[in-house]
Amino acid sequence: MLFWMIVKVAFKSLMANKLRSILAMLGIIIGVAAVIAMLAIGTGAKQQVLDRISAMGTNLLYIHPSPRGTAGVISGTQLNLSDDDARAILQKIDHVKGLAPVVSRSFQVKYLNQNTLTQVLGTTPTYLSIRDFEVESGRMFSDFEVEHWDRVAVLGPLTASNLFGFSDPVGQVVKINGINFRVVGVLKSKGDQGWFNPDDQVIVPYTVEMHVLMGVTYLREIDVQCEEGSDLDAAQNDIFALMRQRHKIPAGMPDDVVIQNQSQFIEAFSATATTFTILLGTVGGISLLVGGIGIMNIMLVTVTERTREIGIRKAIGAREFDILSQFLIEAMLMSGVGGLTGMGLGIGTAWLVGQVSPFPTIVRVYSIVLALVFSAGVGVFFGFYPATRAAKLDPIEALRYE
Amino acid sequence: MIRAENLVKTYVLGGQVVHALDDVSVTIREGEMVAIRGPSGSGKSTLMNILGCLDRPETGQYFLAGEDVSKFSKNALAEVRNRRIGFVFQNFNLLPRMSALENVELPLHYAGRHDAVKAARVALETVGLSDRSHHEPAQLSGGQRQRVAIARALVTNPAILLADEPTGALDSKTGEEILALFKTLNANGHTILVVTHDAHVAAHCQREIYLHDGKIAAPPNDDPVAMSQIAADKELLPEAV
Numbered sequence: 129m130l131f132w133m134i135v136k137v138a139f140k141s142l143m144a145n146k147l148r149s150i151l152a153m154l155g156i157i158i159g160v161a162a163v164i165a166m167l168a169i170g171t172g173a174k175q176q177v178l179d180r181i182s183a184m185g186t187n188l189l190y191i192h193p194s195p196r197g198t199a200g201v202i203s204g205t206q207l208n209l210s211d212d213d214a215r216a217i218l219q220k221i222d223h224v225k226g227l228a229p230v231v232s233r234s235f236q237v238k239y240l241n242q243n244t245l246t247q248v249l250g251t252t253p254t255y256l257s258i259r260d261f262e263v264e265s266g267r268m269f270s271d272f273e274v275e276h277w278d279r280v281a282v283l284g285p286l287t288a289s290n291l292f293g294f295s296d297p298v299g300q301v302v303k304i305n306g307i308n309f310r311v312v313g314v315l316k317s318k319g320d321q322g323w324f325n326p327d328d329q330v331i332v333p334y335t336v337e338m339h340v341l342m343g344v345t346y347l348r349e350i351d352v353q354c355e356e357g358s359d360l361d362a363a364q365n366d367i368f369a370l371m372r373q374r375h376k377i378p379a380g381m382p383d384d385v386v387i388q389n390q391s392q393f394i395e396a397f398s399a400t401a402t403t404f405t406i407l408l409g410t411v412g413g414i415s416l417l418v419g420g421i422g423i424m425n426i427m428l429v430t431v432t433e434r435t436r437e438i439g440i441r442k443a444i445g446a447r448e449f450d451i452l453s454q455f456l457i458e459a460m461l462m463s464g465v466g467g468l469t470g471m472g473l474g475i476g477t478a479w480l481v482g483q484v485s486p487f488p489t490i491v492r493v494y495s496i497v498l499a500l501v502f503s504a505g506v507g508v509f510f511g512f513y514p515a516t517r518a519a520k521l522d523p524i525e526a527l528r529y530e
Numbered sequence: 531m532i533r534a535e536n537l538v539k540t541y542v543l544g545g546q547v548v549h550a551l552d553d554v555s556v557t558i559r560e561g562e563m564v565a566i567r568g569p570s571g572s573g574k575s576t577l578m579n580i581l582g583c584l585d586r587p588e589t590g591q592y593f594l595a596g597e598d599v600s601k602f603s604k605n606a607l608a609e610v611r612n613r614r615i616g617f618v619f620q621n622f623n624l625l626p627r628m629s630a631l632e633n634v635e636l637p638l639h640y641a642g643r644h645d646a647v648k649a650a651r652v653a654l655e656t657v658g659l660s661d662r663s664h665h666e667p668a669q670l671s672g673g674q675r676q677r678v679a680i681a682r683a684l685v686t687n688p689a690i691l692l693a694d695e696p697t698g699a700l701d702s703k704t705g706e707e708i709l710a711l712f713k714t715l716n717a718n719g720h721t722i723l724v725v726t727h728d729a730h731v732a733a734h735c736q737r738e739i740y741l742h743d744g745k746i747a748a749p750p751n752d753d754p755v756a757m758s759q760i761a762a763d764k765e766l767l768p769e770a771v
Contacts, residue, residue: 524585
């Protein structure tokens with residue numbers, strides 16, 4: 129039988145039961161749309177974060193104390209990075225453009241009757257350029273204020289609106305852990321980054337954070353900005369050597385600091401994001417599978433309903449293969465039309481999400497191909513059993529079927 | 531033309547063995563119009579299924595156009611049904627949602643013929659329905675539907691036309707018209723086998739094969755229409771007695 133005749137017959141029988149066909153296709157439509165939209169969101173989110181990380185520059189080094197632990201269990205962090213270490217790095221290591229010591233803890237921040245629990249981060253003005261922050265209103269505190277332990281604070285925009293609503297916080301006095309700080313500036317919003325919202329924090333001089341708020345002598349980390357184009361590996365090795373010397377680590381003992389750079393971040397994040405994307409895709413894939421079962425269900429009903437038709441076709445000379453291909457093509461047509469509709473819906477959804485949410489979405493060609501191939505495969509796989517059943521029907525029984 | 535020898539077919543129904551066909555032999559010559567008649571349960575449907583290659587006998591041989599088809603595979607039987615046998619059913623068995631023309635084309639598509647539309651038009655013309663070729667079965671009367679079914683049976687130019695109670699679902703006037711059409715076709719050289727329980731229908735045929743309990747038998751004596759035929763039958767078909 130000519131192929132286009134089969135397709136025509138299949139199309140006609142789908143049109144004869146429009147509602148049923150649409151309901152059966154719905155699973156595939158949603159499945160394909162889900163795969164495409166999910167992958168687009170996952171890919172977009174990954175790209176956005178990678179862009180942000182790259183925008184910060186690839187010439188940054190982050191120095192942390194080594195975690196202490198045995199057999200993979202982190203049981204604590206050594207307290208060994210001092211602000212003297214930071215000064216030593218700035219003075220002795222080549223090609224270091226700037227650095228920012230960082231120390232932080234969560235504190236209650238109060239303004240009149242408003243209060244919020246937020247991260248209070250102590251650092252130097254260099255931190256803003258290293259971490260790509262900008263000041264929206266007011267100013268950043270100065271190195272002079274850092275040296276003089278001045279109680280000044282720069283608020284993240286979210287913290288500012290939490291405490292001050294729509295009024296201007298600059299010049300006002302907030303209490304951090306009960307101590308008065310003068311607000312000198314508000315940061316520009318960077319948007320929630322998922323695992324951490326940089327808009328919700330307070331930045332103060334690290335000297336004040338360490339000695340006044342926390343009463344400690346150790347830093348959480350040191351952010352080092354090297355000169356553009358300089359050899360990060362060399363700088364990293366120099367810092368390791370300097371730290372060993374300063375911390376008096378005997379030869380043969382492991383380093384007591386960890387140094388991360390941007391490319392390690394990108395690598396680690398990429399791996400996480402890929403896992404995340406695969407997870408999203410799998411969820412979509414499962415709905416495709418469920419859609420396939422819906423198609424199989426409807427095809428089984430169709431075969432039973434059309435038993436008589438199958439009998440007639442066999443009586444006038446249809447071979448088993450003719451019947452098989454007819455029902456298989458019908459199933460594939462259903463999943464194919466569903467797949468195409470789902471593709472449109474998925475791309476539309478991805479576009480809409482990109483428009484209304486802060487997450488950009490990127491529809492990659494491979495995700496479309498993947499979803500369509502998968503849905504056609506679902507049609508063949510789940511159409512095969514009903515089609516075989518139809519093909520194997522006994523013509524006499526089938527003709528007698530009422 | 532058609533020669534079936536010693537056909538045997540048994541069914542097990544509710545633990546009982548039923549001899550649907552018990553050593554039945556039939557010969558139908560080319561150009562004949564023959565009735566297979568018998569009460570329900572006589573085995574006439576089983577015989578028709580075997581002669582129509584929808585079923586295979588347990589033992590016995592069936593020669594269609596000189597070939598023993600009783601041992602053919604399912605696919606080969608499908609091809610025989612497609613090319614050498616035309617079926618006409620009591621309830622027409624046309625496919626809904628397909629026009630009369632498309633219904634008639636269908637066997638040609640399974641045969642892989644490319645002149646399907648042309649041949650189908652000719653067949654529809656033969657049964658006098660050219661003007662209804664684009665109507666769907668639901669838009670046709672019973673007699674017209676049966677004509678379309680006959681056109682579909684004819685279109686592959688089969689060796690034999692098998693009609694199973696072709697007038698069973700029609701009023702008597704339309705039934706007569708259909709029988710008249712069969713007679714015309716027969717006069718034009720088609721071999722026709724009509725399965726019926728109705729003596730009046732059988733009376734239109736040249737002879738009848740009467741089945742009773744799976745065996746060929748003489749029609750009962752109180753059967754007025756058949757009575758007139760018995761003599762002729764004996765001459766034409768000695769083994770039928």
